[in-house]
Amino acid sequence: MEEKSDYSCPHHPCAACKILRRRCVEKCVLAPYFPPTDPLKFTIAHRVFGASNIIKMLQELPEDQRADAVNSMVYEANARIRDPVYGCAAIICQLQKQISELQADLVKAQVEIMNGQTQNTNLVALICTEMTQNQENINSTTESPGHQQAYGNSNTSLEDNNVYAPWKSLWT
Numbered sequence: 001m002e003e004k005s006d007y008s009c010p011h012h013p014c015a016a017c018k019i020l021r022r023r024c025v026e027k028c029v030l031a032p033y034f035p036p037t038d039p040l041k042f043t044i045a046h047r048v049f050g051a052s053n054i055i056k057m058l059q060e061l062p063e064d065q066r067a068d069a070v071n072s073m074v075y076e077a078n079a080r081i082r083d084p085v086y087g088c089a090a091i092i093c094q095l096q097k098q099i100s101e102l103q104a105d106l107v108k109a110q111v112e113i114m115n116g117q118t119q120n121t122n123l124v125a126l127i128c129t130e131m132t133q134n135q136e137n138i139n140s141t142t143e144s145p146g147h148q149q150a151y152g153n154s155n156t157s158l159e160d161n162n163v164y165a166p167w168k169s170l171w172t
Helices: 015-020 039-049 051-060 063-082 088-143 145-151 161-171
Strands: none
Touching: 015 039, 015 051, 039 051, 039 063, 051 063, 063 088
16 A cells, blocks of 8 residues: 655645646645656546546545555546546456456366376376285195196285286386
8 A cells, every 4th residue: 555645845735736837835736646746647637537526535535544555546537548438447347257267177177186186096096906816816725736737836916027017018
């Protein structure tokens, strides 16, 4: 929020009085909000609202709300100069459209994340199922009497290439 300045020197008129070519009095309503260092601010507001309307609006407001009112008037005036028909409404519509597009993008991203999580869960379940089946196959082969006679009583390690065979297609 822009603070009002304590400027009200009669030797250096405020931007409003300078542009209006009038004497800036000590109690000038416009001086605190249109300092001589920023004449463009008053020029823009004056072009759209007129000096008398600006003064009326400021006089109707409590002093603590006047700075915000001036900033709003200048913003609206800028918007009206850029878009004489719609002014701020065009900016609001554009921002609302942008919000809708970003919300749609967010929903798409959330769906993609959920799909990825579902695929990950399914892959883990598949791997667990395959590992369980392979372990059962290994256990059933090592428990058979023919296997114990041929290979002894050694336990098969996970490093055995046969254990990884079902997943080879997943990684290549």
